[in-house]
Amino acid sequence: MIARSRPLIATIALATTLATGLAGCSGSAPDEPPPLSDEALSAVSTSPGAPRRALAREIDDLFVREDLGETRAVVLMEGGRIAAERYAPGYDANTRFVSWSMAKTVTAVLIGLLVSDGRLRLDQPAPVPQWQRAGDPRSAITLRHLLQMRSGLDHTESGPDARTSSEVQMLFLDGRDDMAGWAEEQPLEAEPGERFEYSSNTTVILADIAARVLSESDDPDERRQAVSTYLRSRLFGPLGMTSVVPEFDRSGTLIGGSLIHATARDWAKFGDFLRNKGSYRGEQIVPRAWVEAMTTPSPRSPQYGFQTWLNRPLEDGEGGHPLFPSRAPQTLFAMIGHMGQYVLISPEQRLTLVRLGHSDEPQRKALLQQAADVIELYPASGT
Known part of the structure; x- marks a missing residue:
């Protein structure tokens, strides 16, 4: 009995081994994604211009993935219409969100309006009175230099010690009462035009120039x-x-x-106005050529225009890039603010994507890739 049973036992063992091996070759079935919540589906319009459920899932990930930080608001516009809109608990369509550095792009448009009015000149010395004294090398700084963050002024945006940050000094310490005055007092550390250095102080100088043009008074209220x-x-x-x-x-x-504070919808509206090259509902608010200049790479920084970030590749690869050149058209540009505020504008895809919230540096790297996942659902269709 025992001797006759051995072939059967061996056959069963062989079959088990083969089945296990075949299962290992084929791989286990991928986990099914969890079902979409009603909240996720209702955030997307019935005709969003992309597969609705796929879009709902990608936007849902912006809110539920912990590695992305805290998303508080998302507004996606496609072809001038809201394709998706969602808010975290405690926020809604009436909440004003702080811009942080997204305000820089607004300031660039303000300057563009004054240039189009003939009240400022791009390539003439920037009208800062204390720079125009005889022998002052800062007299070589032009408005274009300031807009492209290549003034040469000794402005250090950030570093390992917050006390050495020019932005911190200006906003909260020595310069807080007269921010532009403090920023304008700083000496040169490079020849004007020679080096790109991102600087919030530079943008406040632009805002001061605008105020000097619009008001002849030094009275703060005026x-x-x-x-x-x-x-x-x-x-x-x-x-x-x-x-x-x-x-x-x-x-x-x-x-x-x-x-600058505004609702997510108003930030989306501003981004879409730039997508349309300064036009809104048939009215050319700022010259088309100015928006084109804003989105043209600086001679010293392919990823930056006039106070606006560009999706152009860097010579040394994509490491440290504030956007994602390998995953979206190079014509994409952006307003970017501290801790993960984004208005991403892709003219070729007729898209404006707003994401507002709070993400630290590692989270922002993952957040950018998730935003690219949303954008990649839309084909490039030209401007």
């Missing part, structure tokens, strides 16, 4: 009122951006590098 009225009548009003609240320092200078 400066504040002049800039507010101009922005409202020439930019925010025509765009229907009714939620915008800009902040000013004690000297009446717009804190144009970091402190």
